[in-house]
Amino acid sequence: MSRTGVPSGVTAGFGPLPAEWRDFFALTKPRVMSLVIFTALCGLIAAPGSVHPVIGFTAIFAIAMAAGGSGALNMWLEADIDAQMKRTATRPIPSGRMRREDARDFGVLLAGSAVLIMGLAVHWLAAVLLLVSVLYYAVFYTLWLKPRTPQNIVIGGGAGAFPPLIGWVAVTGQITAMPLLLFAIIFLWTPPHFWALALFVKSDYARAGIPMMPVVRGEGPTRRQILAYALVLAPAALAPWWIGGAGGIYGVSAALLSVTFVALSVPVGLRRAGPGDAMLPEKRLFKFSILYLFALFAALVIDRLAAQQGWFA
Missing domain, CATH: 1.10.357.140 (UbiA prenyltransferase)
Incomplete structure (x- = not known):
């Protein structure tokens, strides 16, 4: 209107x-x-x-x-x-x-x-x-x-x-390994984030003729891919710590956040939603995925500031 x-x-x-x-x-x-x-x-x-x-x-x-x-x-x-x-x-x-x-x-x-x-x-x-x-x-x-x-x-x-x-x-x-890893984290985070949304608004995409995964391939394959990407995202999120580009604050934060992300992705990836289903697991995952990225990058900044100030020296 x-x-x-x-x-x-x-x-x-x-x-x-x-x-x-x-x-x-x-x-x-x-x-x-x-x-x-x-x-x-x-x-x-x-x-x-x-x-x-x-x-x-x-x-x-x-x-x-x-x-x-x-x-x-x-x-x-x-x-x-x-x-x-x-x-x-x-x-x-x-x-x-x-x-x-x-x-x-x-x-x-x-x-x-x-x-x-x-x-x-x-x-x-x-x-x-x-x-x-x-x-x-x-x-x-x-x-x-x-x-x-x-x-x-x-x-x-x-x-x-x-x-x-x-x-x-x-x-x-210059472009080095660390910023490429930050790129990769968001790249891998995007599919489970958007597909979780697409699962409960797929009728909109279908009406507009957009070939989103739930519309073209169905809910089952979409759910399995959400879980697969969550499992790949977890080690990618920890990679900055593994290569020494970030310290313990980031490493612990990335581990806890990624475990939670995977835990929320499991019920989405394994369940079968019926007609009229409220899709609560999908909505929970979508909302947490936003928090996940903000918290992960905030932890990176806090880790960097801690190293600069020698908070744990």
Whole structure:
């Protein structure tokens, strides 16, 4: 419904209503951006060496801008799909509050400015990675992966895995094993996180014709893959400690969080849900998966600060 109560964005024959600042803010996908900013900041703080606070702030600001621009481009490209899904029908474009062209221009402006700022003020390697992350999400994932393969989330997980890598490179200027492990953790976390959500909103994806795993392959294979990815994620989360890139605070935290993640994935992976099932295990796993990533990266930062300050020396 539009602000006037007219459905599907039709405003008495006069087209979309003038967009407000809230609509442009909604285009940036604030919830997703918050996770992007947080993991990027963790990568920046955990990186060896130091960076001037102004440069560090500029790097995080550029990453946030690029994430917002990517979200806007995603909504521009998926406006027709969003209109068919209950979960996304109230977004600015399908609800008629904004023209698609405005979302496109806003997205290009944000993303382009972000890459330029990162290159000129921080580091050109970080800028290239930022550009790749935008193209990966807005073009490779949105246009090619998502509508074509049930592995869309698996391969597309790389889009959300770039922020800590970029934050790390903004400080060090190089790509090493540690930031690649941070990339891998988010990459492996993405499928069980999104498939847990997809299990209880699969009718939305089916209605929109999106070949998500539960729609194309069924719930059984999806559940088994959720458990499989959780089992692979656990050692990957511990790898920074194993290679000496993080200390005991991170190691203990990663172990406890990963054991819990696997424990919550077991009932999802092994059970058979019937019609009308409340899907409580799936919802619990989805909610914990968000906490898991925040807590894991927070532990990395605390571990780094503890080492710097010699808290346990």
